[in-house]
Amino acid sequence: MTAYIVRRLFATLPVMAVVALFVFFLLRFAPGDPAAIIAGEDATAEAIAAVRAKLGLDRPMVEQFFVWMLQLAQGDMGVSIFSNLAVTRLISQRLEPTVALTLSTLFVAVALSIPIGVLAAWKARKLVDRLVMGFAVLGFAMPGFVLAYILIYFFAVQWQLLPVQGYRPIAEGLWPFVECLILPSVALGVTYMALIARITRASMLEVLAQDYIRTANAKGLATDRVLLLHALKNAAVPIITVIGIGIALLISGVVITETVFNIPGLGRLTVDAVLKRDYPVVQGLILVFAAAKVLVNLIIDISYAFLDPRIRY
Amino acid sequence: MLKHILAGAVALVVPFTAAQAQEKVLRAVMHADVRVIDPIWTTQTIASIHGMLIYDTLFGNDADLKPQPQMVGKYEISPDKLTYTFTLRDGLKFHDGSPVTTKDVIASLKRWGAKDGVGIRLFSYVTKLEAVDDKTFKMILKEPYGMVLESLGKSGSSVAIIMREQEALTDPQQQVKEAIGSGPFKFAKDLWVPGSKAIYLKNKDYVPRPGNEPPSSFAGSKIPGVDRIELVWISDPQTAMSALVNGEIDFYEAPNNDFLPILAKAKGVKLMMTGKIDSTQGMIRLNHLHPPFDNVKARQAMYHLINQEDFLRAIVGNPEFYRVCHGLLTCGGPYENTGGSALMKEYNPKKAAQLMKEAGYKGEPITVLFTTDHNTITPATQVLVQAMREAGLNVDAQSMDWGAVVSRRAKKEPPAQGGWNIFVTTTGGVGASNPVLHTWIGAACDKGLFGWPCDPEIEKLRNAFAFAQTDEERKKIATDLQTRAMEQVVYIPFGQWNTPLAFRADKIDGVVPNTGLAVLWGITKK
């Protein structure tokens, strides 16, 4: 198993290299010049050129790339062009909100959709099934920010039950932390409900038709025990797969949610950095996201080995 | 790297576990987030707002735009108006405890004078800046420039802040590394999350101007009213408004115009119009370097396409908050005049098209830089493009975000090679009320601002203004200047508007209508 893990980790290096190259050159070819943005609204052309030179942005691109690679090898992701703060500091400042949001969304999504999927599988092809699945897809069909605004309008503005925006670190207390995350997690989680519910339903159906389930039924075990114990465990593999895919999709959704709810997380940091052409920050962030994705994939592959004895490495 | 992560984690946890129940905190949402902390290095307005919290200035212009001493205790102007002697007040100290001396002041002024447009203009008349002792210094001019104090106290970016000598010696093309000033608040750099929030702590050792002078824009005694100011950035205007209504924030500098009715009705929220001439002026900037607008007749043709009401309605909506102003100097300001405004009185798109043709326009594409993400410039550009298209002009609207516009407008190449013909922007009403401070009315050819209008007559008039001795003289020069500038079409104004700021009157007090940049130091929390 250890050998497998090590082998997989090595295999990620070329992937990361592709990502790094792609992102670096993509940014450099983009129009829009961080120097001009920094220099401000009334700066003259000469002032902008001077800023560019000082930032090293007028060196040949290949040279800039190697400088960056060298920095990375020393664990230094560079500094933001705008704030002069280390990229690692910017990322670590914003890690907690994004991780908190992602985990709570995952929790909401899974907690809602697995029971829905199981219910739909149990009453397959009946009205309940259709309704429940339709409802789940509706959550997926609406753009995330529309739902977010609707939720804010009712729960925060009209009924004043929850805060409109912001994020409180868990160090400030458990309830403030939770109450700020409720609306965003629901707004984002509902989007993934459909995906997870659908796969749960499909794989449950498949498992339920298997011979050994029919045997268990014939033996007289109660229906719900049968479902939960045997079926769910065997249906776990595709469900975990889709949760893994969901985590990747979550990052995209997190960007929107962080913007609407004003959560100072990595998603917003990336969008701001891209729009302001803050190259070092964007490069560093994309590497971090790629690494996270790769890590998640690895964890999922390992959990397969535990869940399904047929899969062995 | 690990060190950074740990430091970040600790920084997040520690201040919040400290007893902050008794702390008075002002939570303010400004029009942009604090990204760059060197107000001299950048002309961004938000950087100067940040700057005014943590730094102090020699003078500060009050609500009537008259300079009042701040750091300066007394000053003398020689009868020939060539020598200014300034003496600093007692007790001025930087946040690290070191005293403010003339060494720091002179180095800071030099840095400002090398980078800021108004400062550069002032320093072109300065022959010598020398310290007499630790508290007194002299500024010697070669000509009796009349705008010395106004420039030093100006309430628009970049403000003439005083830094420690070691920071002031930093090359003006580079950012300073530390944010240490002598102002009423200190910058908590460790707690700064760029793009999210910037934190300022009360400077208990700050010595405000004696006599408890009431605050008036940048003048008056600056007494820090709260223990802590948090400049929070909420990018979504609706979320910001809801946060104010819910009480999650106390002060909202620039609420979106359409939310004003909701805010007016919300419990505990008060709207306050800012100072008399504080406003925003819309500008359509034409590129004088390339056809068709290298021909003054083509530029003048464009006047007939602009119906200011259309623009103002699209941007602001409510007529209560805007006014039509057919001039370049701020309407309602001390130098408002009607010079040249006859050129804008006739809205007639057909005539515009015809005049363009007479000026030699044959239907070539006119490149308009179309900002997609700015809440006033975007609608203004849309109105402009539609007006041009309706007149039959061939518009090539290139959509890009504001960052890309800012880069592209600096290019002097022909439009087809990465340049431009038209872009739309705005400027602050306070700066635009004064011919010298209004940088966009200049016509210094290559050395000027984007669009590069070229007319020595305009520059001569601007200079003459600075040396005028009487107010009558100044008003006449302003009229001549505006007439000339309108004839040359340095830019086309599309209207003037001013929207109130919003705050929780049930939570804070002491909000001063600013004339120029927002003033936060006098605000107290109930």
Next chain:
Amino acid sequence: MTAITDDLVLPPRRFSLATAIRRNPTIAFGAVLLAALIIVGVFAPYIAYSDPFKIAPVNRLKPPSERWWFGTDQFGRDIFSRTVYGARVSLIVGLSVALFSSAVGLALGLLCGYFRKVDGIVMRIMDGLMAIPSILLAIALITLTRPSLGIVILAIVIPEVPRIVRVVRAVVLSIRSQPYIESAIAGGTKNTKLLLRHVLPNTLAPLIVQSTYVCASAMLIEASLSFLGAGVPPEVPSWGNIIAQGRTFFQIAPWTILIPGIFLAITVLAVNLLGDGLRDRLDPRLARRL
């Protein structure tokens, strides 16, 4: 003799639409909805009663009424006309993305699944692309050149391709290992013939199903990109753009968001239903149980 043969000839099966609909309600529902929306998009100039681009600031943010069926936006533009034209843009985005990503994904998937050597390199690149969150990739690509419909489509296609490549590749791999293919290769049959005659047809079913999901996802991504300010140019009426530009006014003029939002949701729903129905029908394992 003839009689026996006659008896053994089964009468021709008549295709009955009613039966088809009854047997596959999901496909029918999805297809009809989608077709209706496509018709709206195609005939937009005839259905819309005013110019979707025309600005009239004097009419801004008016609620739905007899004159403006869906109300107006902050520029005074009629939302009904914009929504109807928006069907065009959003559907073009959805369908083009589905088409292009399927084409590219199919080609790459076939190559990867079939030829070992190509597989290694291409899959690494696909993994690399998949590692970057799609919305960030799209924003980065869009800021590469000026925003336009074509660039937006390209920016959404690129992150979707790896997903399709995976699906196609999985099918190809499983078929390739079948004994009859192995023996055909051993027997000297040309690769192209095998690919086209035997492998390709089997990939079509999952490909079609996957591409419907890609279509739905593309439309939603386009809305998100517009929300973040990196979508099609602002004057172009796409549902995403209308919603994004109207979002600031949600509390004072909710029709600007809700109406195009409902249209978008219905379209996504329709496409999803189509995909679900097709998958249930075409997947042999599940078809048995239906």
